Amino acid sequence: MVASEQTLLTGQELNTLTINTIRTLAIDGVQKANSGHPGAPMGLAPVAYVLWQQFLRYDPEEPTWPNRDRFVLSAGHASMLLYALLYLTGVRGVSPEYERLSEFAVTLDDLKKFRQLDSRTPGHPEYRLTAGIETTTGPLGQGIGNSVGMAIAAKWQAAHFNRPGFDVFDYKVYSICSDGDLMEGVGSEAASLAGHLQLSNLCWIYDSNHVTLDGPAAWSFSEDVGARFRGYGWNVLHVTDANDLDALGRAYANFLATRDRPTLVIVNSHIGYGSPHKQDTNAAHGEPLGEEEVRLAKKFYGWPEDAKFLVPDGVREHFQQGMGKRGAGLREQWGKLFAAYSQQYPELAEQIHRMQHRELPSGWDKNLPTFPADPKGVATRDSAGKVLNAIAQNVPWLIGGSADLATSNKTALKFEGAKDFEAGSYDGSNFHFGIREHGMGAALNGMAVSKIRPFGGTFFNFSDYMRPSIRLAALMEIPVIYVFTHDSIGLGEDGPTHQPIEQLASLRAMPGLVLLRPADANEVVESWKIILQLQNQPAALVLTRQAVPTYDRTQYGPAAGVKQGAYILADPPDGQPSVILMGTGSEVSLCVSAFEQLKAEGIKARVVSMPSWDLFEKQSEAYKAQVFPPSVGARVAVEMASTFGWARYVGPAGLVVGMHRFGASAPIKDLQKKFGFTTENVLAAAREAIARAK
Ligand SMILES: Cc1ncc(C[n+]2csc(CCOP(=O)(O)OP(=O)(O)O)c2C)c(N)n1
Ligand SMILES: [Mg+2]
Numbered sequence: 001m002v003a004s005e006q007t008l009l010t011g012q013e014l015n016t017l018t019i020n021t022i023r024t025l026a027i028d029g030v031q032k033a034n035s036g037h038p039g040a041p042m043g044l045a046p047v048a049y050v051l052w053q054q055f056l057r058y059d060p061e062e063p064t065w066p067n068r069d070r071f072v073l074s075a076g077h078a079s080m081l082l083y084a085l086l087y088l089t090g091v092r093g094v095s096p097e098y099e100r101l102s103e104f105a106v107t108l109d110d111l112k113k114f115r116q117l118d119s120r121t122p123g124h125p126e127y128r129l130t131a132g133i134e135t136t137t138g139p140l141g142q143g144i145g146n147s148v149g150m151a152i153a154a155k156w157q158a159a160h161f162n163r164p165g166f167d168v169f170d171y172k173v174y175s176i177c178s179d180g181d182l183m184e185g186v187g188s189e190a191a192s193l194a195g196h197l198q199l200s201n202l203c204w205i206y207d208s209n210h211v212t213l214d215g216p217a218a219w220s221f222s223e224d225v226g227a228r229f230r231g232y233g234w235n236v237l238h239v240t241d242a243n244d245l246d247a248l249g250r251a252y253a254n255f256l257a258t259r260d261r262p263t264l265v266i267v268n269s270h271i272g273y274g275s276p277h278k279q280d281t282n283a284a285h286g287e288p289l290g291e292e293e294v295r296l297a298k299k300f301y302g303w304p305e306d307a308k309f310l311v312p313d314g315v316r317e318h319f320q321q322g323m324g325k326r327g328a329g330l331r332e333q334w335g336k337l338f339a340a341y342s343q344q345y346p347e348l349a350e351q352i353h354r355m356q357h358r359e360l361p362s363g364w365d366k367n368l369p370t371f372p373a374d375p376k377g378v379a380t381r382d383s384a385g386k387v388l389n390a391i392a393q394n395v396p397w398l399i400g401g402s403a404d405l406a407t408s409n410k411t412a413l414k415f416e417g418a419k420d421f422e423a424g425s426y427d428g429s430n431f432h433f434g435i436r437e438h439g440m441g442a443a444l445n446g447m448a449v450s451k452i453r454p455f456g457g458t459f460f461n462f463s464d465y466m467r468p469s470i471r472l473a474a475l476m477e478i479p480v481i482y483v484f485t486h487d488s489i490g491l492g493e494d495g496p497t498h499q500p501i502e503q504l505a506s507l508r509a510m511p512g513l514v515l516l517r518p519a520d521a522n523e524v525v526e527s528w529k530i531i532l533q534l535q536n537q538p539a540a541l542v543l544t545r546q547a548v549p550t551y552d553r554t555q556y557g558p559a560a561g562v563k564q565g566a567y568i569l570a571d572p573p574d575g576q577p578s579v580i581l582m583g584t585g586s587e588v589s590l591c592v593s594a595f596e597q598l599k600a601e602g603i604k605a606r607v608v609s610m611p612s613w614d615l616f617e618k619q620s621e622a623y624k625a626q627v628f629p630p631s632v633g634a635r636v637a638v639e640m641a642s643t644f645g646w647a648r649y650v651g652p653a654g655l656v657v658g659m660h661r662f663g664a665s666a667p668i669k670d671l672q673k674k675f676g677f678t679t680e681n682v683l684a685a686a687r688e689a690i691a692r693a694k
Contacts, residue, residue, distance in 0.1 A: 074143025141184030149446020189439025385410025441469025495665025565616025
């Protein structure tokens with residue numbers, strides 16, 4: 001039953017035809033690419049079909065509609081499922097700025113270019129690359145983690161913006177996940193957080209197909225998932241046959257009627273053909289079916305065996321009549337609602353507009369503190385907390401929290417009116433992510449793609465626990481803010497388990513992430529200003545536990561130099577320096593004290609404060625040469641971290657005062673002495689560098 005017979009099809013037959021179109025497109029896409037996973041899309045086609053066609057509130061003509069329901073394919077390896085849906089439903093294309101509607105997000109031609117260079121159909125769905133992809137998925141567990149952040153965002157946006165009679169935000173978040181998603185730790189953290197927060201707008205659909213890549217899921221996965229999620233406080237539903245469209249519909253309706261908890265729909269499915277009576281072997285192993293099996297599969301579906309990328313007449317129209325019509329109506333209705341809302345609440349409407357475009361409100365930087373010179377100074381975590389509290393009063397959607405270290409990270413918003421974000425009370429801006437760094441990282445990404453400006457804090461050392469999510473923020477080009485305190489052995493007594501060593505080097509190696517390690521309170525102010533203005537990059541603000549001096553900027557270079565990533569903080573009164581001392585964060589003070597000593601001895605030194613390698617690398621060659629003149633070979637870098645990477649700046653004659661091992665548990669003074677972070681040692685290094693450069 002294809003093509004010409006379309007007009008005679010019953011509703012049931014049209015359902016089957018559409019589902020099999022999704023399946024065969026996935027088969028053909030994977031076969032042509034000779035790479036990918038056909039099995040999961042084949043098994044999941046009915047599950048996604050019922051959701052999109054009957055429930056998803058989504059207008060394919062306007063994939064940026066702020067109140068659209070979100071669909072996250074956490075099992076990103078099933079990407080052909082999503083691409084087929086985007087094609088068949090006719091989702092429009094969007095510019096990288098998410099604005100202009102162009103042609104289609106995915107064309108039939110794109111499906112034929114699955115996994116090819118420069119196609120819009122990469123191996124796993126990528127945010128920004130393809131319209132309709134709400135977040136990048138593939139690393140299992142991240143997508144469901146993001147979905148929690150999206151549900152958080154929806155709850156906050158509703159609580160903050162909605163007014164009586166004006167439900168401007170009431171979207172739902174759906175995510176299809178696989179065994180792998182639920183085995184990954186980040187998925188568990190996310191589920192626990194979602195249950196705690198009672199995110200009733202969140203629905204996960206678990207494809208329980210009893211198989212993973214290596215073989216039966218039972219080889220490695222035997223827990224009672226339903227019991228686990230009930231324990232988390234979720235509404236748990238079962239659909240025993242993925243092909244039972246009515247049962248799927250009832251489950252989704254049950255989710256919509258559940259107002260106090262997130263919902264998990266456990267769907268028993270069969271990978272591959274999608275039938276318990278017909279199991280192919282290859283599909284379970286994430287490989288193309290092979291020409292022979294492709295034919296058998298098509299025969300099984302009643303498909304012309306030789307047809308490739310066949311889209312029978314009526315299938316796209318069918319989606320248009322269902323999801324398309326419903327979505328267009330809802331979006332139109334919303335447009336009217338929003339127009340009336342804008343009349344009545346122009347300020348809130350303006351906020352929504354800016355938030356949606358990742359713009360800042362006017363006056364976002366008013367009342368920022370400035371810090372007077374102070375030799376004793378203040379810890380950068382403390383000054384950062386003050387600046388954050390000033391900015392958050394001006395930017396309502398700058399919200400976030402910490403993984404149970406708010407008191408240490410100084411991330412708590414303490415101004416009048418700042419409330420906690422809690423179950424049932426979603427207008428708060430203070431989040432308690434709990435001791436779930438990875439879950440927090442994934443949630444922050446979900447919040448950011450929902451246009452919230454999120455921040456999350458933990459000890460710098462534990463950035464490792466959330467690194468996969470940071471990496472995805474960088475890949476997705478979304479402006480998540482990380483507040484990492486206790487940034488070196490300078491944290492002292494907690495010892496080597498808590499002292500970061502290689503984290504600076506490893507995060508500096510991550511493309512796209514802007515890392516800033518300010519040296520004093522006024523560099524902190526500048527850092528926050530830079531971070532707030534980022535639209536397409538995540539930023540890590542790396543801060544001390546211990547006090548650092550606040551420099552007298554009438555005597556030293558202005559803190560505005562942070563913008564260039566590295567700048568001259570102190571220089572000899574005239575002529576070229578004979579040695580350059582460079583450092584970041586707390587170690588800049590060692591460079592400055594060595595500089596003063598050298599000055600007293602008549603040796604011309606320069607101090608370069610280098611809060612951000614990333615920003616410095618973006619400067620012109622002329623500026624770089626001005627800060628680090630090639631003629632000055634005597635250079636010393638000082639950083640209480642792995643020396644990895646500093647050779648780039650100190651050059652062949654230079655020296656690095658850094659860490660070559662893990663730290664130790666002791667008071668900071670003893671650690672500084674033991675590991676050579678003293679003025680004397682920096683002076684000795686400076687003299688050696690001068691001698692070497694000669
Ligand atoms: C973090 C992570 N580890 C490993 C992989 C590689 N991988 C892709 S799919 C898959 C498992 C497939 O099993 P399941 O999650 O049950 O999905 P199904 O094959 O049933 O669709 C693995 C291990 C991955 N994508 N992400
Ligand atoms: Mg599986």
